[in-house]
Amino acid sequence: MPSLDLHADPVDLTAALVDIFSVSEEEKVIADTVQAALQAQAPHLEVIRNGDAVLARTNLGRPSRVLLAGHLDTVPVNENMPVRREGTGDDEILHGLGTVDMKSGDAVFLHLAAALREPKHDVTFVFYDCEEIEATKNGLGRIERELPEWLRADLAILGEPSNGGIEGGCQGTMRIEIRVEGARAHTARGWMGVNAIHGLAEPLRRLAEYTPRVVDIDGLTYREGLQATKIGGGVAGNVVPDEAVLTINHRFAPDRSGEQAEAHLRELFEGYDVKVVDLSPGALPGLSAPAAAELVAAAGGKAVAKLGWTDVARFAALGIPAVNFGPGDPTLAHTRQENVRAGEIRQVASVLRAFLSV
Structure with a gap:
């Protein structure tokens, strides 16, 4: 089993984590490694295992609790393992699978787990599995069902890549299908049929012709989106199609519930058969909560809206303010070109250390 030095520079810890294979549903080795490191190097923490998730927490009786959560899994390898390092100092670049999404964030959290013996907030660390695949397998969902008390907190911080800045809340996402029926006919006698694709x-x-909303919530700007992503129809090159399906993805601001977003699309496409095939509500930023405001101040007083969906929504559904705050450019996630700057890893670690320290 690999070993981790949690007291090392979080940049070196990032490199060590990247070199541990952990594609979704194959996280046992990395979970074993993280669990062993926490038990050996962070004796001040209560550490437990749930499936291939590792949970740890302080129990100091502080009046508030902050939860730091990061997923251990990655998308499949794409000729980007092991880690490759270029440059020196804060300008060093780490290339490799998970450098952005999100082993650099995990490294920061693991480093803090070992380093902070007397934080001013009680702290819970959640390193979970299966974030990169279908939501039904997400380790946070399993933890919520089996160990709900471990997710209680006054603020949740997800270590998802955010270019080292605070991203408040997240958009909701919905996928719908519009199905049109027609009547088959030979294309030589097309007038005898009804073309569903047409x-x-x-x-x-x-x-x-649709104009998406731009919504301001707590000073953060959320840009909505409505895009066709797929068209299906047709049975043969000489047959008028009798069915066609248009798939549309809607990204909506968190001031709308899933039900309100659905009602909006049904109104927009009135007269058509609309079927919701996927829905994940968004999360309000909640930056006015005391712990969240304190974190924003520690990060320089600036925050932006999260244009996308992340697991912050799971915490928002539990009534817990949540933000994304991690090193790395999210546009590089899931690409062969994943890379993160060493200085950004250290900067995130420094902000969180200041926020959590007495």
Whole structure:
């Protein structure tokens, strides 16, 4: 089993984590390694295991609790293991799978878990599995069902890549299908049929003319989106299609619930068969909560909206303010070119250390 030095520079700890294979549903080795390191090097923490998730916490009786959560899994390897390091000092660049999403964030949290013996908030650390695949397998969902008391906190910080800045809340996401029926006919006698693909012209027109909202919430700007992502239809090259399906993805600001977003799309596409096939509500930023405001101040007083969906929404559903705060450019996540700057890893660690220290 690999070993980790939790007291090392979080940059070196990032490199060590990247070199541990942990594609989704294959996290046992990294979970074993993290658990062993915490038990040996952070005796002040209560440490437990849940599946391939590792949980640790202080029990100091502080009046508030902060939860730091990071997933251990990665997307499949894409010729980007082991880690490759270029440069020196804060300008050093670490290349490799998970450098951005999100082993640099995990490294920061593990370093703090060992270093902070007397934090001013009680702290819970959650290193979980299966974030990169279907939501039903997400380790946070399992923990919520089996160990709900471990997710109680006054603020949750997700170590997802955020370019080293605070991202408040997140957008909701919804996927719908619009299904149009027609009648088959031979294309040589097309007038005898009804072309279902042609029937999508009107919903596509409405979509093309749609103006997404730009919403300000707590000083953060959320830009909504509505995009066609797939069209399916047709049975043969000489047959008028009798069915066509248009798939649309809607990213909506967190001032709307999932039900309100659905009602909005049903109104927009009135007269058509609309089916919701996927829905994940967003999360309000909650930056006015005392612990969240304190974190924003420690990070320089600035925060931006999260344009995308992350597990902060799971905490928001539990009534817990949550933010994304981690090293790395999120646009590089899931790409072969994943890389993170050493200085950004150290900067995130420094901000969180100041925020959590007495």
